[in-house]
Amino acid sequence: MQLILEAIREAGSRLLSPDSDLLSATWRTLQVSGTATFISLLLGVPSGVALALYRFPGRIFIVALINTGMGLPPVVVGLFVMLLLWRSGPFGALELLYTPSAMVIAQTLIALPVVAGLSLAALQSLPARLRLQLQALGASTLQTAWLLSREARLPLLAALMAGFGAVISEVGASLMVGGNLRGSTRVLTTAVVLEASKGNFASGIALGLVLLVLAYAINDVLTRLQQRGRERKS
Amino acid sequence: MTAVRQTVLEIADLTVARGEHFQLRVPHLEARSGETLAILGPNGAGKSTLLEVLALLRLPDQGKVSFLGAPVRGHRQRLQFRRRISLAMQDPFLLSGCVIDNVALPLKLRGGNREEARQHARFWLERFGIPHLSERQAHSLSGGEARRASLARALVSDPALLLLDEPFSALDPPSRDGLLRDFQHALTPHTAVILVTHDRSVALSLAQQVAVLAAGRVQQVGSTEEVFRQPACETVAELVGLETILSGPVTACEYGLCRVEVSPGVGVEASGESVPGDYVTLCVHPEEVTIERQSDPSRTTARNVFDARIRSITPHGPGRRVEMECPFPLVALVTRRSAELLALKPGEVVSASFKASAVHVFPSRHAHD
Numbered sequence: 354m355q356l357i358l359e360a361i362r363e364a365g366s367r368l369l370s371p372d373s374d375l376l377s378a379t380w381r382t383l384q385v386s387g388t389a390t391f392i393s394l395l396l397g398v399p400s401g402v403a404l405a406l407y408r409f410p411g412r413i414f415i416v417a418l419i420n421t422g423m424g425l426p427p428v429v430v431g432l433f434v435m436l437l438l439w440r441s442g443p444f445g446a447l448e449l450l451y452t453p454s455a456m457v458i459a460q461t462l463i464a465l466p467v468v469a470g471l472s473l474a475a476l477q478s479l480p481a482r483l484r485l486q487l488q489a490l491g492a493s494t495l496q497t498a499w500l501l502s503r504e505a506r507l508p509l510l511a512a513l514m515a516g517f518g519a520v521i522s523e524v525g526a527s528l529m530v531g532g533n534l535r536g537s538t539r540v541l542t543t544a545v546v547l548e549a550s551k552g553n554f555a556s557g558i559a560l561g562l563v564l565l566v567l568a569y570a571i572n573d574v575l576t577r578l579q580q581r582g583r584e585r586k587s
Numbered sequence: 588m589t590a591v592r593q594t595v596l597e598i599a600d601l602t603v604a605r606g607e608h609f610q611l612r613v614p615h616l617e618a619r620s621g622e623t624l625a626i627l628g629p630n631g632a633g634k635s636t637l638l639e640v641l642a643l644l645r646l647p648d649q650g651k652v653s654f655l656g657a658p659v660r661g662h663r664q665r666l667q668f669r670r671r672i673s674l675a676m677q678d679p680f681l682l683s684g685c686v687i688d689n690v691a692l693p694l695k696l697r698g699g700n701r702e703e704a705r706q707h708a709r710f711w712l713e714r715f716g717i718p719h720l721s722e723r724q725a726h727s728l729s730g731g732e733a734r735r736a737s738l739a740r741a742l743v744s745d746p747a748l749l750l751l752d753e754p755f756s757a758l759d760p761p762s763r764d765g766l767l768r769d770f771q772h773a774l775t776p777h778t779a780v781i782l783v784t785h786d787r788s789v790a791l792s793l794a795q796q797v798a799v800l801a802a803g804r805v806q807q808v809g810s811t812e813e814v815f816r817q818p819a820c821e822t823v824a825e826l827v828g829l830e831t832i833l834s835g836p837v838t839a840c841e842y843g844l845c846r847v848e849v850s851p852g853v854g855v856e857a858s859g860e861s862v863p864g865d866y867v868t869l870c871v872h873p874e875e876v877t878i879e880r881q882s883d884p885s886r887t888t889a890r891n892v893f894d895a896r897i898r899s900i901t902p903h904g905p906g907r908r909v910e911m912e913c914p915f916p917l918v919a920l921v922t923r924r925s926a927e928l929l930a931l932k933p934g935e936v937v938s939a940s941f942k943a944s945a946v947h948v949f950p951s952r953h954a955h956d
Contacts, residue, residue, distance in 0.1 A: 492696050504682055
């Protein structure tokens, strides 16, 4: 008990006067997870929308793949990206292993199936005949996709939140492809692992709290956006 | 001055498969400007599939579809044609946002400028009596208001072909009648309307042409008057609301008058040509059946006079629907006033009569059973 109280007190004082390590890990977390979420949004939402609206050979296979991907263990993704980026691997020449870029790649692979799968579900939750209505009002293929996505924007925001949540909290892949290098690829989750393994529980708690607050703040903004839309809708 | 009616959409020898077991077949259908064609059919008749074909959103497996004289083929051309078509359905499907933006949407989809589109939208909101709702959130409208907005949206693009899928159903009668009236006023003479419905009263009040669809087949196409007066088969007769449908062999036929034995020893006389021995189906229009306390042969010219026992009397719109047995089942529609004057009561025996010309005869579908 004494240990925990002591740790929490110390964590509080570290948070009040943050050092450069804490700030850099926080900034790196936002940067890596934010970029990864943004890329998976760019790729995942259109794929989800396309899978919801069009029938083509292999579609079921892709959907099953995405559904599997939604539960992909980050360490497996980490291992896979690591093999690809390894010095003698297919993309070794790019020298990306143990850089923030490698972490962005890994986290994008983790978030992409989540965003695509939930976007697909979001579009499929719309009434089936709404599409017929829009097309029959003269909407082109792209216009139809855009209008339907706009109608599904609340569940699409949920897809965004889930994607961001998956990557900001993940540690396995970041550790493997980033290497937890101080000031470069150290993010909040990998820092927690390191501090805890060294027995620095106070630092661990401080980092964990920052992570929680960060995740909460971002989801709070998104939730407000989402629920404001809902009120307007009803 | 009457505008020249132009063929807007024409389909010929069309077949569309839906799933493994359903096939839609339409030999010929034509929508002309200034005219409303009702496609009347029960649930599962293939109306939704046909609607997709009519909206040029589904190409037929076989057959020809032409729009304003040109055959419909490629994707790019279809979008061009689709932009001269519009649709309003039972579910108004308004998008989130304010009413006026919803109504202006078709113009914006066609690349129209926002202010102009809104101006047009305002005009149509006024035509449908809801200009005061223009800034309201679309999802806050009542059912009737939303239906009005959706019809305004369907007309804002000045379509050559307007498709309607039950936009008048599931509304309370006053709202429905008001909407029907406003809609008819709003129609322009160069628009062809195709109304898909299972409700014969809407078809009757709006359509000049009716196509009856059942089990994926067009059973009959003709003027509303013709289809309702002279159904081509039993399925159509049932759909247009004829309840007295009888069948039997023709026992005699001369001078355009046939006698059909509808139950042993009971004959009904009908105008029409047939051959004795033929098995036919006939239907009697309920509003053409006269009920009297006692038959007076000197006063009626009706060929068919029966003693009928009243089985039930139920309100039917402004009148009364009288079900009788004579001994075949016969349904009559009488005014409330005559039902009261005659003091009709269930169980009583009255005299029911109808003219041979009130009977419509067609070959029975059981002819070869």
